[in-house]
Amino acid sequence: FALGASLAPTGIGLTTKLLTEQQQLDSVFGQTIITxxxxxxxxxxxxxxxxxxxxxxxxxxHDVFVPIVASCAFLAFGAVxxxxxxxxxxxxxxxxxxxxxxxxxxxxxxxxLFTMFGLLCLYSFLSNLWGSHLLGAFIAGxxxxxxxxxxxxxxxxxxxxxxxxxxxxxxxxxxxxxxxxAMFTGAAVYKGLLCGIGPCIFMKFLGSALAAQSGTKLLxxxxxxxxxxxxxxxxxxxKSKVYKSGSPPYGRMMSAEVYPV
Numbered sequence: 001f002a003l004g005a006s007l008a009p010t011g012i013g014l015t016t017k018l019l020t021e022q023q024q025l026d027s028v029f030g031q032t033i034i035t036x037x038x039x040x041x042x043x044x045x046x047x048x049x050x051x052x053x054x055x056x057x058x059x060x061x062h063d064v065f066v067p068i069v070a071s072c073a074f075l076a077f078g079a080v081x082x083x084x085x086x087x088x089x090x091x092x093x094x095x096x097x098x099x100x101x102x103x104x105x106x107x108x109x110x111x112x113l114f115t116m117f118g119l120l121c122l123y124s125f126l127s128n129l130w131g132s133h134l135l136g137a138f139i140a141g142x143x144x145x146x147x148x149x150x151x152x153x154x155x156x157x158x159x160x161x162x163x164x165x166x167x168x169x170x171x172x173x174x175x176x177x178x179x180x181x182a183m184f185t186g187a188a189v190y191k192g193l194l195c196g197i198g199p200c201i202f203m204k205f206l207g208s209a210l211a212a213q214s215g216t217k218l219l220x221x222x223x224x225x226x227x228x229x230x231x232x233x234x235x236x237x238x239k240s241k242v243y244k245s246g247s248p249p250y251g252r253m254m255s256a257e258v259y260p261v
Contacts, residue, residue: 005047006234007199012037033223049131070130078139087146
């Protein structure tokens with residue numbers, strides 16, 4: 001289960017960047033890719049919650065059932081808020097704020113940014129009660145998709161911080177959990193390649209062949225192959241909760257993550 005959960009996530013950040021650079025984000029197959037990758041990561045977060053519960057040892061039925069139901073219900077609630085409630089509420093809130101402030105960040109933009117941070121903290125806290133705070137962070141981002149200028153304000157104020165945090169995440173988290181010695185054993189190489197080629201590549205192309213529109217099947221499948229940073233977080237969680245760092249299963253898991261890339 002730990003191996004399957006770590007292979008499930010898709011690199012939605014990398015996929016979005018590539019689609020944006022190619023000006024295909026708003027195309028039919030671009031929206032198909034983003035929707036699939038988003039749902040993929042949401043389900044992977046539920047898988048992370050189940051992994052944490054299974055790692056505790058004795059597992060009752062409610063340890064599996066409750067997180068799944070709660071996560072799905074919270075996702076549905078977040079979607080309703082994002083589509084029906086938050087756009088109107090934010091418009092009323094920002095209309096009540098005077099259009100004053102420094103040229104770099106007006107008062108309305110400050111309130112807008114503070115509201116995004118507040119909802120991020122609230123949703124993360126709530127989702128952490130039964131599962132993972134990452135689910136709340138996903139839904140908080142989803143909530144502002146229909147609120148004008150949310151992406152511009154967030155990107156303009158947070159891009160430098162996010163850029164450094166991403167570097168630290170990959171350099172001080174992902175890089176430290178890759179067991180180089182365990183990955184270069186014969187069993188880790190061929191079993192890792194088999195796991196990577198099967199679930200990571202073949203199944204993505206198979207799914208796109210069954211679901212994508214004619215003419216975009218290969219493009220959708222290729223875009224979904226990329227591994228995301230969340231996959232390494234899942235592997236790191238399995239390392240700390242299930243496997244020891246140098247154990248053969250963990251070496252094969254990381255080989256399946258790294259070699260197909």
